[in-house]
Amino acid sequence: MTKSGFVWYELMTNGALDAAVSFYKHVAGWDIRDSGMPGMQYMIFGKDGKDVGGMMSWKAVGQPDMPTEWVAHIYTANVDAEVEAVVKDGGTQIQPPRDIPGVGRFAVVTDPQGAKFLLFQPGQAYAPPRLAQNEVGNVGWHELITTDWEKAWEFYSKHYGWQKDFAMDMKEMGIYQTFRIDTDRYIGAMMNIPPFMKDLKPGWLFYFQVADADAGAKRITENGGTITHGPMDVPGGSRIVQGIDPQGGRFALVSTSSTAPAYGA
Structure with missing residues (x-):
């Protein structure tokens, strides 16, 4: 673990x-x-x-x-x-x-x-086997949307030792700061709540790894969920879709090409 x-x-x-x-x-x-x-x-x-x-x-x-x-x-x-x-x-x-x-x-x-x-x-004896970060079924990305990502970064890095990776300037949406933990690859990012999402409260959004985000998007609607964003390509060779489940829970799906270059490469 x-x-x-x-x-x-x-x-x-x-x-x-x-x-x-x-x-x-x-x-x-x-x-x-x-x-x-x-x-x-x-x-x-x-x-x-x-x-x-x-x-x-x-x-x-x-x-x-x-x-x-x-x-x-x-x-x-x-x-x-x-x-x-x-x-x-x-x-x-x-x-x-x-x-x-x-x-x-x-x-x-x-x-x-x-x-x-x-x-x-x-507990001392609790160490279940884990999926690798980009294996299908795991959470492949962790995204914090907040009111002040720089203050949030100070908090999480101080408490949990996370390290900054690269930052993307997303123009009107602001800075998207990626971070990594004890792995050789970034595992998430932080950003401020965009103006067009001003009613959203600070919180974490989790991206579940699937083989094909487009097929996943189809499954979302077929099973009563709602797509809020995507499917779309993002830097680094991944494709994402964000949605809401039938009971109101926010989540996202991500598929990753094993041959795509990493962010910043």
């Missing part, structure tokens, strides 16, 4: 969990199974025997009125100390640290601009 970045992803849905499972099984091509967690339906998704994340309903945790959303866990060696540090640096605690028996310890926080994420401290 990587020790400097995203280690687990979760869908929290305000609708029927079975419907969400069906949608993403068809759209992202995931293998999805019940975790067997006592007293709660928690579905685990992944590919080829390698887990990527889980799905559950807000109703299961007593909050049925919360909007559907995708969230991610960031690794920390000491979740209790990290929550204190996050709050000290302007973030907020949404849920205090709690144990998941046999798995690890987690907490829910926001960064100083209000983007939600989770902290995860794995």
Whole structure:
């Protein structure tokens, strides 16, 4: 398990969990199974025997009125100390640290601009096999849209040791700053909320790796989702499509050519 970045992803849905499972099984091509967690339906998704994340309903945790959303866990060696540090640096605690028996310890926080994420401290024996970054089924890209990406960058780089890669000037949309963790390839980017998306709140958008983004776009609409942007080519040889699932959750798909040059090459 990587020790400097995203280690687990979760869908929290305000609708029927079975419907969400069906949608993403068809759209992202995931293998999805019940975790067997006592007293709660928690579905685990992944590919080829390698887990990527889980799905559950807000109703299961007593909050049925919360909007559907995708969230991610960031690794920390000491979740209790990290929550204190996050709050000290302007973030907020949404849920205090709690144990998941046999798995690890987690907490829910926001960064100083209000983007939600989770902290995860794995148990000593918890080290599931992982997909490579650009393998189909994994999350291939992490995108933070926020009110002040430079301040956000100061926060994440200080707390998690992330490094800047290259920056793209997207004209009226501003700077798109890519970053990397402990890998040899950038894994995401940060930017300010564009003027035409001014009603959007700060948050992370996750791009699920698929074999063909255009085919994925077709699956989105065929299964009741909505396309909000794309499909389109982006620098580096990738093709993306952004969408909203039938229960209101924002997500994206990305396909990557193995022969395409990297960003900045």
